[in-house]
Amino acid sequence: MKILSIDTSCDETSAAVTDGTKILSNIIWSQASLHSKFGGVMPSLAQRMHEERIDFVVDKAMLNAKTQMINLDAIAVTIGPGLSIALGVGVNKAKELAKKYNKKLIAVNHLEGHVLSPLANDKLQMINAKFPALGLVLSGKNTQLIQVDKIGKYKILAETQDDALGEALDKAARMLGLGYPGGAIFEKMAKFGNPKKYKLPVPMVGQESRMMFSYSGLKTAMLRLVKSEEPLDKQKIYDLAACFQDVAFKHIERVLRFAIVNCKLKIGNLLVGGGVAANIEIRKRLRKLGKEFNIKVHFPYSRKLYGDNAGMIGIAASFKYQRGEFVDPEEIDRNPRARLNI
Amino acid sequence: MKIIKQNQKAVEIAVDALAQGKLVFMATETVYIAAVDATNPQAVKKLIAFKNRPFGKPFSVGVTDIEMAEKYVDLNDSARKLYDQFLPGPVTVVSNGKHTVAPGVEAENGTLGIRIPDYKFVTDVVRNFGKPITTTSANASYQRRPYKLDDILDNSSEKQKKLIDLMIDAGELPHNEPSTVIDTTLDNPTVLRQGEIKLKDKNEVLSRSEENTQNIGKELWQKYESFAGKRPLIFALEGEMGAGKTQFTKGLARAMGITETVTSPTFSLVEEYQAPHSAFQLQHFDAWRLTDSTEMEALGFLKMVEDKNMVISIEWAERVADIIKKYRDQAVVVWVKIEYPTTVSGQANENERLISWGNL
Numbered sequence: 001m002k003i004l005s006i007d008t009s010c011d012e013t014s015a016a017v018t019d020g021t022k023i024l025s026n027i028i029w030s031q032a033s034l035h036s037k038f039g040g041v042m043p044s045l046a047q048r049m050h051e052e053r054i055d056f057v058v059d060k061a062m063l064n065a066k067t068q069m070i071n072l073d074a075i076a077v078t079i080g081p082g083l084s085i086a087l088g089v090g091v092n093k094a095k096e097l098a099k100k101y102n103k104k105l106i107a108v109n110h111l112e113g114h115v116l117s118p119l120a121n122d123k124l125q126m127i128n129a130k131f132p133a134l135g136l137v138l139s140g141k142n143t144q145l146i147q148v149d150k151i152g153k154y155k156i157l158a159e160t161q162d163d164a165l166g167e168a169l170d171k172a173a174r175m176l177g178l179g180y181p182g183g184a185i186f187e188k189m190a191k192f193g194n195p196k197k198y199k200l201p202v203p204m205v206g207q208e209s210r211m212m213f214s215y216s217g218l219k220t221a222m223l224r225l226v227k228s229e230e231p232l233d234k235q236k237i238y239d240l241a242a243c244f245q246d247v248a249f250k251h252i253e254r255v256l257r258f259a260i261v262n263c264k265l266k267i268g269n270l271l272v273g274g275g276v277a278a279n280i281e282i283r284k285r286l287r288k289l290g291k292e293f294n295i296k297v298h299f300p301y302s303r304k305l306y307g308d309n310a311g312m313i314g315i316a317a318s319f320k321y322q323r324g325e326f327v328d329p330e331e332i333d334r335n336p337r338a339r340l341n342i
Numbered sequence: 343m344k345i346i347k348q349n350q351k352a353v354e355i356a357v358d359a360l361a362q363g364k365l366v367f368m369a370t371e372t373v374y375i376a377a378v379d380a381t382n383p384q385a386v387k388k389l390i391a392f393k394n395r396p397f398g399k400p401f402s403v404g405v406t407d408i409e410m411a412e413k414y415v416d417l418n419d420s421a422r423k424l425y426d427q428f429l430p431g432p433v434t435v436v437s438n439g440k441h442t443v444a445p446g447v448e449a450e451n452g453t454l455g456i457r458i459p460d461y462k463f464v465t466d467v468v469r470n471f472g473k474p475i476t477t478t479s480a481n482a483s484y485q486r487r488p489y490k491l492d493d494i495l496d497n498s499s500e501k502q503k504k505l506i507d508l509m510i511d512a513g514e515l516p517h518n519e520p521s522t523v524i525d526t527t528l529d530n531p532t533v534l535r536q537g538e539i540k541l542k543d544k545n546e547v548l549s550r551s552e553e554n555t556q557n558i559g560k561e562l563w564q565k566y567e568s569f570a571g572k573r574p575l576i577f578a579l580e581g582e583m584g585a586g587k588t589q590f591t592k593g594l595a596r597a598m599g600i601t602e603t604v605t606s607p608t609f610s611l612v613e614e615y616q617a618p619h620s621a622f623q624l625q626h627f628d629a630w631r632l633t634d635s636t637e638m639e640a641l642g643f644l645k646m647v648e649d650k651n652m653v654i655s656i657e658w659a660e661r662v663a664d665i666i667k668k669y670r671d672q673a674v675v676v677w678v679k680i681e682y683p684t685t686v687s688g689q690a691n692e693n694e695r696l697i698s699w700g701n702l
Contacts, residue, residue: 010609049640083610085641141609162588163606171583171608177423179436179525188522216552220584224692234427336614337602 001073001321004061004097005314006054008090009082009110010141012307013050015058017065017072018314021119025064026304026311027057050089058093061310069101074326076106076317078113078310080338081141087334098329106317107327111137111340112154113312114273115146117305118298120315130269134295136256138282139274139307140166140181143213143252145259146340148271151319154340158211158255165248166276168215172244175226176237186241187279193235193242198225200243203251208258218247249282253289260293270297278306343503345491348463348512356510357471364507365389367480367494370404371461372432372518374480374488377404379444381473386444392498392505394482401447402434402455402521404477406469411456414442414474420526430460432518434477436525443474453527463512479520490514539580539663541677541700548683549695555586555680558697559593566676567597570622574652574673578659578666578702581680586695587657590678591626594655598622607657612641621651629658635665647673667702675702 002024007014016026062068077094080087098105115135135146135154143160163171166183173182178189203218204210222244229236260267270290276282277299290297305311320326346352348369356377359366363385366377376392378385380403389401405411408425415437417425424435439454448454457477459465468475480488485497491509498506549555562577569575577594579587592604598617607613607628615624625646632638646652647669659666659677666675678699 081610084612084614159603160605161603164609167606167608175583177420177427177526179420179528182524185522185524188519216584216586216589220692223582223584232423232427234431237427336610 001318002065002067002071003074003076003106003314003317003321004058004067004072005076005108005310005317006058006090006094007078007110007113007308007310007313008050008054008086009078009080009308010086012309013053013057013089014308014310015054015061016310016314017061017067018311018318020318021122021315023120023302023305023311023314024067025061026302026309027061027064028304028307028309029053029057050086054089054093058097069097069103072101072103074104074106074317074321076108076313076320077332078110078313079107079332080110080335082110082336084334084336087336091332091334095329095332104321104326105329105332106320106325107332108313108316108320109338109340109342110308110313111142111144111146111338112316114139114142115148115154115271115340116151116315116319117273117300117312118271120300120302120305120311130296132265132267133269133271134256134259134263134267135271135273136252136277136286137274138165138252138272138276140164140170140183140276142274144340145211145256147263147265152323152325152342154342156339156341157259158213160213160215162214162216163219165213165215165252166274168219168248169245169276171219172222172241172248175223176232176240178237183276186245187281189238189241190245190281191242193238193240195242195246197239198243200225200247202247202254205254208254209262211255211259213251213255215248215251218244218251245281249285252282253285256286256289260289260295267293267295270295272297272299273306273312275307278303343506343509345509345511348510352510353463353466353470356467356508359508360385360467360471360473360475363388365392365505366508366510367491367506368464368467368510369461369512369515370459370464370477372479372520373515374491374494375404375464375477376480377467377475377477379471379473380447380476381443383444383446386446386476388505389476389478390446392482392502393478394502400449400453400455401476401478402457402523403443403447403474404457404459404464404468405474406465407458410468410474411458413440415439415454415456418526424524424526425458430458430465432460432521433457434521434523436523436527438527447476453525455523457521463510487517487520489517539660539677539702541702544698544700546696546698549586549680549697550691551693552586552589555589555695555697556593556596559590560597562676562678562699563594563597566674569674570653571620571650574647574649574654574669576647576666576669576673576675577653577655578663578675578677579655579657579680580660580678581695582682585680585682587680590680590697591624591655591657594653595624595626598624598653600624623649623652625652625654627654627656629656629661632662635662638662638665670702676700677702
């Protein structure tokens with residue numbers, strides 16, 4: 001079952017062709033990949049408007065998948081959450097293509113894409129036996145712990161009250177003078193630092209039962225700490241990055257641990273997606289936590305599937321196709337604040 | 343193609359080759375690099391052909407020191423600090439270019455990445471050459487990292503190999519990561535162009551906690567609620583990172599009856615919330631990632647300030663002060679400044695904030 005998917009939820013313009021959970025092509029046009037060595041370059045909003053590059057990205061996805069419109073079973077698109085004007089470009093394109101080629105249209109929640117991204121290229125039968133599971137989305141925009149009763153049925157267990165994890169890392173990087181967004185640079189710097197050098201508060205420690213993530217307090221504490229350590233030198237930057245990252249991740253671990261211990265369901269699998277999940281340190285910690293509770297931890301198989309991309313939307317869409325969840329092209333609309341409680 | 347051993351004599355040979363616009367491969371403390379004269383358009387074209395990548399993708403350049411860097415880029419304070427902290431070393435610092443290198447070296451937006459290699463051979467070459475050289479890694483795009491010459495040769499086509507003029511062999515390098523790229527251009531002080539904010543009246547209060555800051559948001563809503571529905575209300579929030587701009591908006595939203603969790607709009611740029619028991623709508627902006635105020639228009643700001651039922655909260659408002667000022671008659675603009683207080687000793691409680699506000 002071949003599906004063309006489109007995601008324009010934020011900065012990236014992406015299109016992909018999938019066959020079931022198999023990724024045939026996954027094209028992502030971002031300022032970051034265009035200038036991959038210059039990952040920190042901030043695209044201007046005009047460049048984020050996606051309009052001028054959507055056709056190119058769709059054509060390239062079709063070409064790389066060696067597929068023609070006639071061979072497609074459906075077209076899928078992210079309707080939210082995301083930046084309204086950006087989402088609109090993808091939704092309009094999907095609508096236009098669905099009408100022009102008379103294809104079924106599937107509306108996908110961006111977060112469902114992230115949760116299901118570890119299922120790419122996996123065998124469906126194997127996966128279906130593995131629910132209920134937990135899903136963890138760690139990105140620049142979202143930090144959510146999700147109960148996955150089965151594919152298509154989700155309940156948000158915890159989410160951020162202020163900044164997302166990726167955003168907190170980006171902002172901390174900026175405090176250290178490492179540019180913005182600097183999450184990826186931050187990871188490199190943290191590798192050389194001593195996470196025990198400074199003391200930063202783990203957010204909401206002892207309040208895990210409230211089931212929420214929060215980074216505003218840690219951000220403020222970090223700003224104070226950085227100011228008190230100025231002028232910074234190389235080693236201080238390494239140590240400060242290591243400390244902040246350590247505490248930011250501990251917060252995720254603690255909430256996750258609480259959820260696992262207190263979950264009445266038998267959880268055997270944890271699905272992790274989102275840009276920050278590419279961080280080697282967090283992967284190590286999540287795997288360790290999984291081992292402790294005999295939970296298998298799954299990450300996407302390819303780096304491209306971590307950040308925003310249409311490939312993961314195609315995976316989510318393939319299950320919706322099987323369930324017959326289609327939308328009328330006349331009625332589809334973006335939903336910038338879409339939630340994953342389904 | 344000529345392959346020679348890396349030694350002091352090779353410096354001269356490399357300099358001659360670069361001067362003739364040739365493509366030279368040499369080692370650094372990270373990976374082998376493909377070096378050409380970064381000011382020679384023909385040489386850069388040759389490099390682009392070898393790297394097999396689209397025009398417009400920038401190349402970092404290597405210099406010997408900060409003085410040399412300043413001939414090619416404008417350094418702001420953030421950049422200077424990074425040079426001081428990390429260079430020479432495996433870090434590339436991106437600044438606004440002075441457009442004195444060949445086309446295709448700077449990024450499309452005019453920025454240029456500079457690196458000072460921590461590797462004597464390369465700095466000797468650049469010093470003797472007197473001009474910057476490209477320091478892009480010696481592999482074609484998407485090929486493996488080049489730690490030895492064979493990594494390059496084994497992954498290059500015959501056509502690519504023909505483009506290589508000189509290879510300087512330093513054996514197999516330790517497998518270090520490529521350099522880290524840090525962009526400093528977002529730290530440019532756009533704020534200065536916005537002029538000073540003059541308030542008609544000024545109120546001041548000390549917040550002692552995040553909850554306190556939320557309550558001040560609530561109180562300001564109560565103070566200005568009577569305008570809502572008659573004119574759009576703008577809360578322009580100014581304050582450093584971590585000051586509590588989102589906390590303020592949380593309080594504002596709660597006072598409006600919004601029960602959804604208000605989160606930071608840094609990534610999404612703007613978030614919309616509908617107040618459940620009224621016609622009022624809250625638009626929560628974050629101007630931090632905007633390059634200028636025309637981007638506010640692209641996000642629908644002009645339509646919002648036409649709507650009497652609109653309540654607009656703008657974080658980093660000082661970055662887009664010009665467009666906010668333009669609407670100060672049409673809308674009620676409350677400028678809110680959140681600062682970290684400093685006491686005589688220079689030490690304050692880390693949760694304390696001085697919050698001042700007034701009409702624009």
